[in-house]
Every structure is written in C-alpha cells, then in structure tokens.
Amino acid sequence: MADPATKTTGFSSEDSKQDWLQSSVELEKAAASHATESETDDAQMAREVEEFEDRPQRNEAAEEEYLVQEAYEVAVKVLSTHDEPELQALTFRTFFLGLGFSAFGAVLAQIYYFKPQTLGVSSLFLLILSYWFGNLMALLPSKGIWRFVNPGPFNLKEHVAIIIMSSTAATSATAIQVISVQDLYYNNTLNPGLAIFTLIGSQLLGYGYAGLLQDLLVRPTKCFWPSTISTANLFQALHYDNQMTSKRVRLFWTVFLVMFVWEIIPQWIFPLLTGVTIFCLANNHSPVFRNIFGGASNNEGMGLLAWCFDWNLIGSGCLFSPLWLQINQDIGIFLTYILMASVYYGNLWRAKDFPFMSQAIFAADGSQYNQTALLTNGKFDPVKYEQLGPAFFSATNALYFMTSNLSLGATFTHVFFWNWRDIKPFLKTFNPWNMEEFVVHDAHYEKMKVYKAIPRWWYFVLLAGAYAIAQSTNYEGQSGLPWWALTILLLISLTLSLLFAILAATIGFSEFTTSANGFYQMIVSYLVPGNPIANMYGALYGQHPQGQCIAMLQDLKLGQYTKLPPRVTFTMQIFGTVVGAVLNYVMMVSIINANRAALLSISGTRLWSGQNAQSFNTNGISWGGLGxxxxxxxxxxxxxPICLAIGVFLPLPFIAAWYIWPKAGFENFSTPIILQYSCVLSVGVNTQVNAGMVIGIFSQWWVRTRYPRWFTKYNYIVAAALDGGTQVISFILNFAVFGASGTPHPFPEWWGNDLNLSADRCLAPAN
Known part of the structure; x- marks a missing residue:
C-alpha cells in the first residue's frame, strides 16, 4: 500500500529530494520542444515559435506530447522555458511606466472603495495598457541622450516588472478600512506618518512570510500556481511570438475585440443576460422562486439552473483552474443548494424572521440592530445591551460562518496528511543562511540560476522590521490590541499562510484569502472581548499579511515563468507597496474630508458611498462588541467556533476510504474545498455559477483530453483574451455610463432593461 504522503489532491508527491530530480525528467523533455538551452537570440527564438505554430496535425501517439495528464504539467507544456538573460529589466521606461501605472492604479482603487459600485483594478487591464504605452515609448529616438529613455524594443522583462509594481499598488489596502472607520465613526484621525506606516507594515509582514516559504512554494514544478499560467502565457505570446503571423496572438486580439464589443450588451443594453432563469420569467411574484432560482442581483438568491452571458461575472477561473479543483467546488455548490434551503425553510435560528440572504445584524423583531447604541466610549456596554436585547444573523450568513470554520479546521488535517512529505524536507533544511539546501529541479527554475537569488536573511530582516512597525503603529494608533495578542495573531497568520498557499500553489484554491476576516475577528473577540477597534486591527494583522504572502508568492512564480530576476521582483513589490500606501492614504483623506456626510449616511449619494467602511465597522462591532x-x-x-474543532476530523473518512481502496480516487477529494463551497452562494450575485461549471468541465476535461494540442497552445491565451476584453470595456463603461466620473447614463428602458425589476425578473429581495 502506498504511503499516504505520496498523494495530494489530484497530484503526485515525491518521497525525497532525489525524487524531485527524477520526477522532473519527463517534464524537462516536454519543455525541450518549446526552448533549448543554447538558443537565446531573436532569430533562434523566431524559428522555435514558427516550428511550434506550423507543426502539422500529429497522429494519436504524437498527441501524447501535448496531453496534460497531471495538472502541474501545464507549467512546461504550455509555457516556454526560453530566456534572454541579456535583456534589461530595470530601465528608465520600467520606472517611468511602473510609477505612472502604480499611481493610476492606487488612486483608482481608492476611488472605487468609496463608490456605490465597488470594483477592483484588473492586472490584465494594466498589462494591456502598459503594453501599448511601452511600445509607444519604443518609437522614440534611441540614439544619443535618447538612449537612456529608449534603450530599444519594449521587452518582456520590463513589462513584467511594470505589472508586478503597478498591480501591487493598485489595491485599496485592508489598513485603509481600519483607518477610515476610525476617522468616520470613532473621531480618531491618525497622523499621516502613522497611517502610512500602518499601511506599509501590514503588507511587508506578508512579504516576509513569502520569503521564508518560497523554497517550498515557488521553485518546484508541482507548485505551478494555476492563476499565473494565463498571464505568463499572454506575456510570452505578446513578446515572443511574431505579431504578424502568430496564430496565438491573432486569436488573442480577435477574442479580445469580440469581448470588448459583446460586454456592452449584458452590462448596459440588455442586463437580463446577466441572469436568465425561466422560472422567474414565468413567475416573478414568488419569494420561493426568487430565493432558489434568482441571483442576478446582490443577495437575491442561489441561482439554481440560471444561466449567465456576462463574462464579467463568470471570469476565466473556469478555464485555468485544474479539473479536480473545479469538481470539488461543484460538489460544494450542490451541497449549498441543499443546506441553504434546509436551514431557511426549516426555520433554523428563526431563519424566516430575517432575510434569506443578508450580511446585516438584526434585532429580535427583524429590524436592523442599532449597533452604535451598544457602545460607550467605543467599547461594549452591558447595560445598553440589556436594553437593546440579543442580536441575530440571517440563517444563511450564520451557516456560512460555520462552513468556513469547518473548512478551516479540515485544512490542517488535509494539508498535513497529503503534503507532509513536501513540507518535511523544507522544515529540516530551514537554514536561514543558505536557500540552496532545499534542492529543487524545475525546468523554469534551472534557467533562473543565472540570476542572483535573494538571500533569505533579507526576508528575516524585512520581517523583523515589519513586526517592529506593526507593534509601534498598533500602540500609537490606540488600537486597544495588546502586543501579545498581535504576536499570537501573526503566528497564526504565518501558519495559515503556509497551509493556504500550498492549496493555492498546487490546485489554485485561494479563496481563503478573502474569507479569513471572519476567522480572525472571531479569534480577537475571545482575546480582547468588547473592543470593536481592537477587533478590526486584529483582522487587519491576521488576514492582510496572509493575503499579501500569497500575492507575493504568486508574483515570484510569475517572475520565474517569465525569467525576471528575483531581486527585480522584490524591488518592484517594495516600490509598489510604498507608492500604493502613500496614494491610498492621500486619496482617502481627500474623499473623507470632502464627502463625510455622504459616507456616513446609509444610502450615500449617486457618486459616493461609505458602504465598505460601514460593513467593516459593522463586523467589528458584531464580533468585537457582541462576540x-x-x-x-x-x-x-x-x-x-466549535465547527473549527469538528472540521479537523472531517477529512478522515476520505483518508480511511483511500487506505481501504487506494485506487478508487479518494485522494482527489478535498474536504476543505468542498466545505468552503458548501455555503458559497450566501452572498453576492450567483447566476454565473452554472455557466462556470459547464465551461470548466468542457475546457479542463473534454478539450484537454480530446484536443490536447489545441488546449496547450490556445486555452490559456483565450482565457486572458476573454478577461482582457471584458475588463477594458468594463473600465470604460464604469466611467462613461455607470456614474464613476459623474452622472450615470442608464440605457433607455425596454423589456430587456426594466429598471423597476431585478435583472433576472425575479421578485425583488426585501430591503
């Protein structure tokens, strides 16, 4: 019987360092068809691409060369290992465009945070814009003094460095939520230096974690970070393929333009296409039909059997996520339909007294709980609580908290059982002065050996500095979070970063980075009860470093795929963090000072809304004040909280079944993923779920197995094109017609755009 540690969720695992070398031989052979050790100049690369594009259709035996048997093989069968070490990454153009797009992204992200419709700044959107601007700058004169401005053609390494820097900056950091809530609701305005260092310190903690974990989670082929494949594939297509003759590039721009035009229809002209459900079209007066079959509006319903034609909602995850990840997610979604309906219609926790889906807190009579009346001097007041009475969640929201904790508990058992042999040699060789002791053979990593690695002691210094910043800003910011509680939270965050990053690296599952807030708030509610501000700081220093760690590891893997020197990746991340922190804070202060009344009102205005700050404050009060x-x-x-302990034991049935029937495939089932998705439809828009299921199975099973050559050449470039075209037009529509820059301009009302009904024609959810 095989050792259990030689299995993971759908992938094989090695028994020793030597096995890493042996198991990678075939992958190295597969990569050889895409690049060779000696070919580095442009002419040789062009011949390689031409041969790859014009290769005639093979017989069935030859098709095996392209067939992706194990999910991680896409790293060498889809991506080229080609590198040109002589290319400059740090040029004037890199810093000029990097700083420009970092500033643009950071400002835009902060504006979006205070808008009625919250959007994120897409890295694909920045990738495409920077590609156009980089090539425009390459048209400038390149002789004499202009050589400094234009050193030559815009190259891959400049492009990747720009995107790593700008995508790092183009977010509204979690610390902004804490700072803005303190300003708006607790009359505590942090001074600029303290606020900016709080922003920087909370992010650098995650970078320190990433540096300690990169040997295990970046270098090996098995840790292939699925979400980076389509991005790396697009970079290589744009910079390595012949722009005039490459089928991949032509396909990319064709699909890009089609989606650019198409998305105007479901997003603006014909919003019914965001969620077509025949049940609601037949009966738009039934709350049962709305709860079960609706889902085109936020918190409307579960979207059972609905269909979505809006790629902005579907996204490319179904095209690049490995098959078994999607199957586990689909199992969880099927459980969602059963569990959510059972909890609500079974009237568990007085479910029918509250909305079917809501993230608010309610009083016993069904009205929203008066949370601000609960506090005295910002802390829980038991006398006022006696007057207000107990608080309640909607039943589906409470179910979500339970399944998330079950999933979290199951993650410990699952990862340590199936991945222990991967973790064990890493821990044994954890020498802070020598990263090379953990030897990994990977086709891409082998090419990276020509560049200077980042000494691990850099990350230890970074982590120590970030810890000092966190403790000092935490104290000076009057958070109420004791130093020992902060230390405990950071240790928990580091541990969970390891567990969740393993799942993100091997099967692409990174949802824990967005659902961890509730867990950390629960922990802080026991460590520091009755203090909402301390609770918010606890969520900040628990969840944010964890998310930043996974983002940094993902960037390091993207750098490995595109052969960007590790020290350049590190530099771009730090620059992006500092630029983003300063501009996040400046824009936050400007918006709050000019629109304080609108941000404090429940409904806001058509231009500004404090909904995100209000929600974060609500969570802080509910967990910190009422925990x-x-x-x-x-x-x-x-x-x-008990579900955390129960979850630890839930993977055991699958483990026992695998021991009894080792060839039955039980190792492919991931309890953490199934549980995480078993109440995933309790919030948001849900009509895209069924479309994502069907497209995912079609791509990752039918196309991958029946047409492996087409899959390896085009699947990931199509994914990037679908997202790219959608996100560029979404950005334009947001400013042109959705009101982000001023007055909204809704499309004239007609049957497919009935402004008085929900998009899918279901009964509108109760307020």
Whole structure:
C-alpha cells in the first residue's frame, strides 16, 4: 500500500529530494520542444515559435506530447522555458511606466472603495495598457541622450516588472478600512506618518512570510500556481511570438475585440443576460422562486439552473483552474443548494424572521440592530445591551460562518496528511543562511540560476522590521490590541499562510484569502472581548499579511515563468507597496474630508458611498462588541467556533476510504474545498455559477483530453483574451455610463432593461 504522503489532491508527491530530480525528467523533455538551452537570440527564438505554430496535425501517439495528464504539467507544456538573460529589466521606461501605472492604479482603487459600485483594478487591464504605452515609448529616438529613455524594443522583462509594481499598488489596502472607520465613526484621525506606516507594515509582514516559504512554494514544478499560467502565457505570446503571423496572438486580439464589443450588451443594453432563469420569467411574484432560482442581483438568491452571458461575472477561473479543483467546488455548490434551503425553510435560528440572504445584524423583531447604541466610549456596554436585547444573523450568513470554520479546521488535517512529505524536507533544511539546501529541479527554475537569488536573511530582516512597525503603529494608533495578542495573531497568520498557499500553489484554491476576516475577528473577540477597534486591527494583522504572502508568492512564480530576476521582483513589490500606501492614504483623506456626510449616511449619494467602511465597522462591532454574547456557550451561534474543532476530523473518512481502496480516487477529494463551497452562494450575485461549471468541465476535461494540442497552445491565451476584453470595456463603461466620473447614463428602458425589476425578473429581495 502506498504511503499516504505520496498523494495530494489530484497530484503526485515525491518521497525525497532525489525524487524531485527524477520526477522532473519527463517534464524537462516536454519543455525541450518549446526552448533549448543554447538558443537565446531573436532569430533562434523566431524559428522555435514558427516550428511550434506550423507543426502539422500529429497522429494519436504524437498527441501524447501535448496531453496534460497531471495538472502541474501545464507549467512546461504550455509555457516556454526560453530566456534572454541579456535583456534589461530595470530601465528608465520600467520606472517611468511602473510609477505612472502604480499611481493610476492606487488612486483608482481608492476611488472605487468609496463608490456605490465597488470594483477592483484588473492586472490584465494594466498589462494591456502598459503594453501599448511601452511600445509607444519604443518609437522614440534611441540614439544619443535618447538612449537612456529608449534603450530599444519594449521587452518582456520590463513589462513584467511594470505589472508586478503597478498591480501591487493598485489595491485599496485592508489598513485603509481600519483607518477610515476610525476617522468616520470613532473621531480618531491618525497622523499621516502613522497611517502610512500602518499601511506599509501590514503588507511587508506578508512579504516576509513569502520569503521564508518560497523554497517550498515557488521553485518546484508541482507548485505551478494555476492563476499565473494565463498571464505568463499572454506575456510570452505578446513578446515572443511574431505579431504578424502568430496564430496565438491573432486569436488573442480577435477574442479580445469580440469581448470588448459583446460586454456592452449584458452590462448596459440588455442586463437580463446577466441572469436568465425561466422560472422567474414565468413567475416573478414568488419569494420561493426568487430565493432558489434568482441571483442576478446582490443577495437575491442561489441561482439554481440560471444561466449567465456576462463574462464579467463568470471570469476565466473556469478555464485555468485544474479539473479536480473545479469538481470539488461543484460538489460544494450542490451541497449549498441543499443546506441553504434546509436551514431557511426549516426555520433554523428563526431563519424566516430575517432575510434569506443578508450580511446585516438584526434585532429580535427583524429590524436592523442599532449597533452604535451598544457602545460607550467605543467599547461594549452591558447595560445598553440589556436594553437593546440579543442580536441575530440571517440563517444563511450564520451557516456560512460555520462552513468556513469547518473548512478551516479540515485544512490542517488535509494539508498535513497529503503534503507532509513536501513540507518535511523544507522544515529540516530551514537554514536561514543558505536557500540552496532545499534542492529543487524545475525546468523554469534551472534557467533562473543565472540570476542572483535573494538571500533569505533579507526576508528575516524585512520581517523583523515589519513586526517592529506593526507593534509601534498598533500602540500609537490606540488600537486597544495588546502586543501579545498581535504576536499570537501573526503566528497564526504565518501558519495559515503556509497551509493556504500550498492549496493555492498546487490546485489554485485561494479563496481563503478573502474569507479569513471572519476567522480572525472571531479569534480577537475571545482575546480582547468588547473592543470593536481592537477587533478590526486584529483582522487587519491576521488576514492582510496572509493575503499579501500569497500575492507575493504568486508574483515570484510569475517572475520565474517569465525569467525576471528575483531581486527585480522584490524591488518592484517594495516600490509598489510604498507608492500604493502613500496614494491610498492621500486619496482617502481627500474623499473623507470632502464627502463625510455622504459616507456616513446609509444610502450615500449617486457618486459616493461609505458602504465598505460601514460593513467593516459593522463586523467589528458584531464580533468585537457582541462576540461572547452571540458565539459564547449560551449564544445562539455557539456552534460557529466549535465547527473549527469538528472540521479537523472531517477529512478522515476520505483518508480511511483511500487506505481501504487506494485506487478508487479518494485522494482527489478535498474536504476543505468542498466545505468552503458548501455555503458559497450566501452572498453576492450567483447566476454565473452554472455557466462556470459547464465551461470548466468542457475546457479542463473534454478539450484537454480530446484536443490536447489545441488546449496547450490556445486555452490559456483565450482565457486572458476573454478577461482582457471584458475588463477594458468594463473600465470604460464604469466611467462613461455607470456614474464613476459623474452622472450615470442608464440605457433607455425596454423589456430587456426594466429598471423597476431585478435583472433576472425575479421578485425583488426585501430591503
């Protein structure tokens, strides 16, 4: 019987360092068809690409060369290992465009945070814009003094460095939520230096984590980070393929333009296409039909059997996520339909007294809980609580907290059982002065050996500095979070970063980075009860470094795929963090000072809304102020924390079944993923779920197995084109017609755009 540690969720695992070398031989052979060790000049690369594009259709035996048997093989069968070490990455053009797009992204992200419609700044959008601007700058004169401005053709390494820097900056950091809530609701305005260092310190903690984990989670082929494949493939297509004759590039721009035009229809002209459900079209007066079959509006319903034609909602995850990840997600979604309907219509936790889907907190009579009346001097007041009475969640929201904790507990057992042999040699060779002791053979990493690695002690210094910044800003910011509680949270965050990053690296599952807030708020509610501000700081220093760690590891892998020197990746991340922190803060202060009344009002205005700050404050009060009352031994939701312990044991049935029937495939089932998705439809828009399921199975099973050559050449470039065209037009529509820059301009009302009904014609959810 095989050792259990030689299995992972759908992938093989090695027994020793030597096995890493042996198991990579075939992958190295596969990569050889895309690049050779000796070919580095442009003419040789062009011949390689031409041969790859014009290769005639092979017989069935030859098709095996392209067939992706194990998910991680896409790293060498889809991506070229070609490198040109002489290309300059750090040029004037890199810093000029990097700083420009970092500033653009950071400002835009902060504006979006305070808008009624919250959007993110897409890295694909920045990738395409920077490609156009980089090539425009390459048209400038390149002789004499102009050589400094234009050193030659815009190259791959400049482009990747720009995107790593700008995408790092183009977010509204979690610390902004804490700072803005303190300003708006607690009359505590942090001074600029303290606020900016809080932003920087909370992010650098995650970078320190990433540096300690990169040997395990970046270098090996098995850790292939699925979400980076389509991005790396697009970089290589744009810079390595012949722009006039390459089928991949022509396909990219064709699909890009089609999506650019098409997305105007579902997003603006014909919004019914965002969620077509025949049940609601037949009966738009039934709350049961709305709850079960609706889902085109936020918090409307579960979207059972609905279909979506809006790629902005579907996204390319179904095209690049490995098959078994999607199957586990689909199992969880099927459980969602059963569990959410059972909890609500079974009237568990007085479910029918509250909305079917909501993230608000309610009083016993069904009205929203008066949270601000609960506090005295910013802290829980038991006398006022007696007057207000107990608080309640919607039943589906409480179920989501439970399944998230079940999933979190299951992650410990699952990862340590199936991945222990991967983790063990890393821990044994954890020498802070020598990263090379953990030897990994990978076709892409072998090419990276020509560049200077980042000494691990750099990350230790970075982590120590970030810890000092966190403790000092935490104290000076009057967070109420003791130093020992912050230290405990950071240790938990580092541990969970390892576990969740393994899942993100091997199967592309990174949803824990967005769902971890509730877990950390629950922990802080027990460490520091009755203090909402301390609770928000606890969520900041727990969840944010964890998310930043995974983002940094992903960038390091993208750098490995595109052969960007590691020290350049590190530099771009730090620059992006500093630029983003400063501009995030400047824009936040400007917007709050000019629109304080609108941000504090429940409805906001058509231009500005404090909904994100309000939601973060609500969570802080509910967990920080009411945690023991709601989740304690006598609380209505006392099972929520207990689910953490229960979850630890839930992978055991699959493990036992694998021992009994080792060839039956039980190692492919991931309990953490199934549980995480078993109440995933309790929030947001849900009509895209069914379309994503079908497209994912079609791409990752039918196309991958029946047409492996087409899959390896085009699947990931199509994914990038679908997202790219969608995100560029979405950005334009947001400013042109959706009101981000001023007055909104809705499309004239007609049957497919009935402004009085929800997009899918279901009964509108109750307010």
């Amino acid at each position: 023991p009352q709601m989740f304690g031994a006598q609380g209505v939701y006392h099972m929520v």
